[in-house]
Amino acid sequence: MVHAEAAAMIRIVFFDVDGTLMTDKQIPDSARQAISLLKEHAIIPVLATGRPEYEMHAVREQLGIDWAVTCNGAHVGRHGQTVTGTPFAKEQIREWVRLAQTTPGHTLLLYGGQNIYSTRAIADCPHFTAADREIGFLEPLPFEQAETLPEIYQCILFAPQEEEAPYTAHLQEQLYLHRWRTSALDLNPLGVNKATGVQKLLDHLNIPVEQAAAFGDGNNDLEMIGHVGLGIAMGNSTPELLAVAKQVTRHVREDGILHGVQQFILNRSCSLRT
Incomplete structure (x- = not known):
């Protein structure tokens, strides 16, 4: 006993x-x-x-x-x-990548199981650069097509808070969100x-x-x-x-x-x- x-x-x-x-x-x-x-x-x-x-x-x-x-x-x-x-659906990642690649000033950082990827280099995004000065990031790998990415478990959106709605507004019941600075938002699957x-x-x-x-x-x-x-x-x-x-x-x-x-x-x- x-x-x-x-x-x-x-x-x-x-x-x-x-x-x-x-x-x-x-x-x-x-x-x-x-x-x-x-x-x-x-x-x-x-x-x-x-x-x-x-x-x-x-x-x-x-x-x-x-x-x-x-x-x-x-x-x-x-x-x-x-x-x-618990990875994101592939379709969701494709949509976020499209938004980040076509919106000036936005960067999407994507965390895979063994590597990290980004739509822009750290130095090419002021919001990303500011966060890097605060806690430090390893330089992410570049990519061109979302279809080439492995399973993605978390994303960070580097963009002003008032510009996040296209990524999150229609997904409030599907996401766990954590904003850790005014221009950096963690995105995880809901319940994670x-x-x-x-x-x-x-x-x-x-x-x-x-x-x-x-x-x-x-x-x-x-x-x-x-x-x-x-x-x-x-x-x-x-x-x-x-x-x-x-x-x-x-x-x-x-x-x-x-x-x-x-x-x-x-x-x-x-x-x-x-």
Whole structure:
């Protein structure tokens, strides 16, 4: 018989990346230490990000992390290879690509399982360039025809908010939208968010959600932080995320990941084991 205390032990921890595991495009040494501590205690670290697998390769390699929930939950991969996912319909991608290619100033970034693609280069779109300065992107691959693209799991529309209607107005009941700056909008299939991706991996690994923890800082982490057994907000989180988190750790620039792992996960797990 499994006691309630044992069932509550944390076995897996999901980490948002930008503003959580990374700051100023770098992984703090203290965050590296936190990941090592988790692995020493046989706790699985997982990336959970709005970015694609392609952009997470270097982060996974540096930290020795096997699993990643990417594209805001639409893609789950191991060692960079697709395990499961929820792609867009091909017809939808063709329509968005046509709009972006024919509308001046608009750029559509498309996330596949192993690569990223774009209707324009970063330097050719001021909105894309501004976002790149903020968080950094790898240069996407160009393409000419939407028919040549693989399965696409997430898109980012770089365009002013007042110009997004042709892409989204007729699809409100089919899309999950997350605007993370005035000229950048995440597009995911409806019902897809970080929590759904997290749950797919938990089901795959046969780990109860009560034994999962997660760290985040932004509004695209809301569902994930509220879903897992232990949702931890960074000190630099949005007010909305702070309101739903079970615990709050320090700011990302104040060793927030290491503090949260030591204070809320390892102390908790060790006390439950004794």
